[in-house]
Amino acid sequence: MKYLDEYRDGERARQLAREIHRITTRPWNIMEVCGGQTHAIVKFGIDELLPKFITLIHGPGCPVCVTPLEIIDQALEIAARPEVIFASFGDMLRVPGSTTDLLSVKAGGGDVRMVYSPLDAVRLAEQNPARDVVFFGVGFETTAPATAMAVYQAAQKGLKNFSMLISHVLVPPAIEALMSSPNCKVQGFLAAGHVCAVMGYEEYPPLAAKYHVPIVVTGFEPLDILQGVLMVVQQLESGRAEVENQYTRAVQREGNLPAQDLIRKVFRVVPRKWRGIGEIPQSGLGLNDAYAAFDAARKFGLADRQVAEPAECLSGLVLQGQIKPHECPAFGQRCTPEHPLGATMVSSEGACAAYYRYRRQTPDVAGKTP
Amino acid sequence: MCLAIPGKIESISGDDPLVRMGKINFGGILKEACLAYVPEARVGDYVIVHVGFALNRVDEEEAHKVFEYLKQMEELGELEDREAGLPPAGGKT
């Protein structure tokens, strides 16, 4: 596939790795924000090519992992209703709520359907006028243009049986929250390439300056990630803290303006609770009043609730990069991909699942798994 | 997050920019995507598609930059080797 496979070239990957080795003189902690980047790092073994001095910390860039327990429980409640067709991306189906998950609701008779695009959910609403179609709108800024368009088109078509349970989250506030934590060890960031394709990267220079961290907008293939790391290390080694763009083939500084326009039209910024981290102000998207009729939580009269996480689950600390997955006492014992305690073990790019799948034989991890 | 992959626009339909749809070719597989957010895209352009929406066009010139950079590094490396009297590195095939 063009513009994909050539960025997986082994020889060139090793060439970039050699250059990183050549210039690295000190230990550095670099966080890749995006779950898709974590997935690539683990799948291709990119961190194996890096010098031992460089530690990659896996960030909270997995919207699946950070969707609050309360919202998942709301989703489960809605999905169980007989008049509802509950449409969701595949990622969310296995994430555990307080007592169950969407796949189990499906097994119990709920009409839970996996969709590829939010527009598929709108189509379902058109095709099933007697049912209530609810779409689970999860994702970072990358997905917001799609969900915004779904709501916009539903409004244009005058659909009364379509609504959305929204759990959109924004990246820059999360980075700010991470950096302002006293335990934060992150010295440089690989910013999420596709989020920036939508939003641009004009919000990052103040963060880079305030916390003195290099931020490099990075893509998702091995060559992208390696080049992103190289650019961060070059800055770190020379004491710079600037915003740079590695993913220039897909990202411009101002981002995608038509997409931002529709996002602003349909959504407004709201406070949002991040599972495992807590509430971060101005870090989520909610529907504007003009589109309030499409808010599933309101439509189904679901009250806000507070749910406590199982005390055992330390996914919050993992998401903040403060502990490694295998340092959690439940890792590999009471918490595995087959029976996960938290979202980081369910999501294919959650740090815990990645560690369990791919690392459990290495010496520092092996002691923790059966 | 944000699984988005590059594909080539084979055809475009719809006049209203907000419902403009394209048939995108991903390595031989065709799937529709909404082109509302890439109003300047034309047939033959490559776009990055996420959950059925094209988020941006692929800038083909920028796409080559990393390879040019690597090529320069390689040539620089060979130049330095030559100046140091080393034989050219093998394994470049």
Add this chain to the structure above:
Amino acid sequence: MSQVPIENFALACPVPLAQYPHVLLAHGGGGKLMHQLIGKMFLAAFRNPLLEAQLDSTVVEWTGRKLAFTTDSYVVRPIFFPGGDIGSMAVHGTVNDLAMSGARPLYLSSAFILEEGLPMETLWRVVCSMRDAAQRCGVQIITGDTKVVDKGKGDGLFINTTGIGIIEHDRMIAPQSVRPGDAVLVNGDLGRHGMAIMAVREGLEFESRIESDSAPVADLVRQLLQAGIEIHCLRDLTRGGLASTLNEIAEAAGVRIDIEEKSVPVREDVHAACEMLGLDPLHVACEGRFAMFVAAKDAERARQIMRDHAVGAEPAVIGRVAESSMPLVTLKSVIGASRILDMSSGEQLPRIC
């Protein structure tokens, strides 16, 4: 009819009920959950060494001859898909399971569970497809059964086929025969079947459509045996894909299997479909595909025979067996770094992240 006393399920059942009080789709996915269900419930209840070998077909000795015996049920949706249908799959699949013991397939049974309301036309198409497939494979369907269930209870049509074959060689084709140093081969490119099905379900169109690789392999296996290839183990790649199969063998044989990702053949369109949905071809279901473990000296010859046998498939040597204190499958990625290749827990789901 006398009542057979049944042990109290909650007390006797070793499956962690607290986790899964109901059967999930993942329990049929070919991954860890399915293996747990089989191990902790079926093997535990039925308990015998023949079953515990967990081979594609079980070899039994009877009056001096060795027979292979297997069964499989087919529940695929959609019933008709590019490259095949539930009927041809039901014949090929069971014939292939017999072939995995190196047996010559002889006879099949066929049991139908039909949902009230299934169009007769549909059933006839499926049955004709089975007839044609059986003819191609040189087997006869000699017994069967038919049941009809209420509308809403059966998802159209389920088929079970059971097969008997005869072993005409003296090799022990099973994980126990796998040795460190063995070469690992596959008889063609991976993921076509799973992606053909997924593509129909997800509404992906094709320039050249992805067709299922459902096909009989018994003839090929016979050719390999006749050519004197030292085959140690055969296993077909079905649900759970290559990753599942290799992990099963590594576990049963107690070895490490090292695979090179760049040697694993995947066609461009299957690769593209996987990328679009965020799936890994190593975990995608195949049909007419198997993994073969042979003595290293025969690897290249085996590959040639497979290549000459089928047009268009791309047989390949994908890795080696190594000695190990713990069963493991490793994968060297296209950029040269190694990681563990695990089986997935349940069904692989398309993702957006």
